Amino acid sequence: xxxYDRILAxxxxxxxxxxxxxxxxxHRMQEHRDREFRVEINRLYHTISxxxxxxxxxxxxxxxxxxxxxxxxxxxxDREKSEAFYSDESNGGSVIKPWYTDSSLKGYLRFSYREExxxxxxxxxxxQAGLALMAAFVVGILLYxxxxxxxxxxxxxxxxxxxxxxxxxxxxxxxxxxxxxxxxWGIGQxxxxxxxxxxxxxxxxxxxxxxxxxxxxxxxxxxxxxxxYGKALEQGLYDTEEKKCHAARQICAKAEEIEGYVAEIIRSxxxxxxxxxxxxxEFYLEELVKRVADTYVEKCAVRMMExxxxxxxxxxxxxxxxRVLEVFDNVMENAFKYGDGRRIExxxxxxxxxxxxxxxxxxxxxxxxxxxxxxxxxxRGTNSLGQQGxxxxxxICREIMRKMDGEVFAEKEKDGxxxxxxxx
Numbered sequence: 001x002x003x004y005d006r007i008l009a010x011x012x013x014x015x016x017x018x019x020x021x022x023x024x025x026x027h028r029m030q031e032h033r034d035r036e037f038r039v040e041i042n043r044l045y046h047t048i049s050x051x052x053x054x055x056x057x058x059x060x061x062x063x064x065x066x067x068x069x070x071x072x073x074x075x076x077x078d079r080e081k082s083e084a085f086y087s088d089e090s091n092g093g094s095v096i097k098p099w100y101t102d103s104s105l106k107g108y109l110r111f112s113y114r115e116e117x118x119x120x121x122x123x124x125x126x127x128q129a130g131l132a133l134m135a136a137f138v139v140g141i142l143l144y145x146x147x148x149x150x151x152x153x154x155x156x157x158x159x160x161x162x163x164x165x166x167x168x169x170x171x172x173x174x175x176x177x178x179x180x181x182x183x184x185w186g187i188g189q190x191x192x193x194x195x196x197x198x199x200x201x202x203x204x205x206x207x208x209x210x211x212x213x214x215x216x217x218x219x220x221x222x223x224x225x226x227x228x229y230g231k232a233l234e235q236g237l238y239d240t241e242e243k244k245c246h247a248a249r250q251i252c253a254k255a256e257e258i259e260g261y262v263a264e265i266i267r268s269x270x271x272x273x274x275x276x277x278x279x280x281x282e283f284y285l286e287e288l289v290k291r292v293a294d295t296y297v298e299k300c301a302v303r304m305m306e307x308x309x310x311x312x313x314x315x316x317x318x319x320x321x322x323r324v325l326e327v328f329d330n331v332m333e334n335a336f337k338y339g340d341g342r343r344i345e346x347x348x349x350x351x352x353x354x355x356x357x358x359x360x361x362x363x364x365x366x367x368x369x370x371x372x373x374x375x376x377x378x379x380r381g382t383n384s385l386g387q388q389g390x391x392x393x394x395x396i397c398r399e400i401m402r403k404m405d406g407e408v409f410a411e412k413e414k415d416g417x418x419x420x421x422x423x424x
Contacts, residue, residue, distance in 0.1 A: 011138055018131060037064035041095055041111045044068065049100055054109060069110040070099060076107060085110060159187055215261045222254035276323065276396075278403040283321040285348065285355070286314040291321075292328055292346070299332075305341055312348035317355050317423045319404040324421075327400055327408070328359070330393040331419045335361035339416065353424075358411075360418040371412050394419075 040062050048054055054070045071085040085108070086096070099107045229247040238244045289309060300307040335344050339361035347358045366374070373379045375398045380391040394408075401408045401421060411418035 011135070011142060037113045038095075040065045041097075041113070044111060045097055045109065048109060051101060054099075064113040065111050066114060067112040069112070070107055071110070072107040073099075073105060074107075159191075212265070215265060219258055219261050222257045226251050226254045276400060276403065278320045278323050278400065280318065280320060280404065282316050282318055283324075284314050284316055285312050288317070288321060288324060289346075291325060295325075296332055296344075299336075300344065303336065303341060305336075306343040308343065308345045310345070310347040315355060319406065319423055323400045323404065327397045327421060330397050331359045334393055334419075335359065339363040355423040357421040357423075358418050359421075360411075360413075360416055362416040365412050365414060366417065371410065374410055375408075 044057060044059075044062070044065060047057060048068075054068045057068055059066060059068070069085065071081065075081045093113055095111045095113070097109050097111070098105055099109045229251050232238060233244065233247055238247060289312065293309060297307055332344070340363040342362045344362075345358075345360045347360070349356050349358070375394050376391075377395040378391040379395075394410075397419070398408050405424050407422040407424075409420055409422070411420060
């Protein structure tokens with residue numbers, strides 16, 4: 001803010017210097033113009049004093065003086081002629097001098113000159129007024145930016161650091177400023193969402209620990225039973241085949257019970273991976289396409305990739321548009337990472353009263369084994385070597401689509417891979 005205040009001060013100082021310098025220049029120009037018309041009058045006066053009659057003087061070569069009037073000494077006693085001579089109003093200014101010829105006074109001379117071409121007072125006022133308006137406009141803009149943009153921005157500049165440090169308590173003070181009102185509202189929403197997510201994560205961690213403790217306790221009983229039957233078989237405590245078979249059946253039964261506990265742990269772990277809440281609603285395809293294009297047209301252009309968006313009918317689709325955009329993000333990022341960088345096609349069609357969106361990227365087709373597992377969690381294909389990732393992208397896409405009562409599947413072609421989103 002101090003630097004900005006310095007900019008304001010420098011702006012005002014520059015205006016003052018400019019105004020002062022312009023005034024000095026115009027003043028000197030005015031003095032120069034004054035000297036010019038006085039030089040013309042002196043030249044004409046010497047010509048007349050040398051014996052030339054005022055009516056015989058040629059004024060065509062003079063720029064400022066345009067008329068010479070004379071009042072002979074004999075007419076000076078006439079009151080009417082004298083008043084007419086001295087009070088004559090002409091276009092501009094005038095200078096009156098005595099008329100001498102051969103050192104004798106013959107009367108008086110009136111030299112009329114044009115003021116409009118030489119007086120720079122009006123120009124000076126106009127220029128100064130223009131400079132003042134320009135300075136006022138610039139200072140006004142700077143003050144507007146200071147109070148409407150910079151100062152509100154300084155007040156919210158610490159919010160991202162607070163969020164990054166996990167300080168999610170308290171409310172975000174709203175601003176009436178139209179530039180920052182929506183921004184602060186969004187920050188407030190983000191803060192609330194992060195706080196809810198944090199609470200949800202803590203609840204999940206708590207439930208997970210409870211579940212693990214419960215399952216661990218439940219697993220001790222079948223494990224103890226297996227251990228006892230195993231030792232009994234090892235030590236030959238069973239003397240008949242029937243008892244041995246019974247022990248083996250008990251071991252198998254307890255092993256199946258443990259497998260059930262392990263499956264429960266795996267299922268709960270997967271639920272923790274995708275704690276996504278879907279708010280079902282409706283949206284138009286045009287809105288979805290516009291938001292996708294706003295995000296990926298420029299990204300594809302930077303990568304020198306061709307992005308083709310096919311024709312579509314602006315239909316109403318059921319789902320959560322924010323989650324659909326998350327699905328698009330995962331699919332498009334996979335296209336960037338595993339495609340050949342030539343082309344991405346987004347096409348739309350209908351089938352069995354369902355809206356289908358197909359995202360196809362050119363590139364080398366995946367192997368048959370990889371193709372059968374691409375929607376599994378933590379699975380990464382053979383073409384992912386050297387690429388960053390967790391193997392959750394398409395798994396998350398499938399879970400989101402299923403939470404919206406939809407589906408997603410893959411199509412393998414010779415020159416690339418297609419991911420099809422199904423909206424019911």
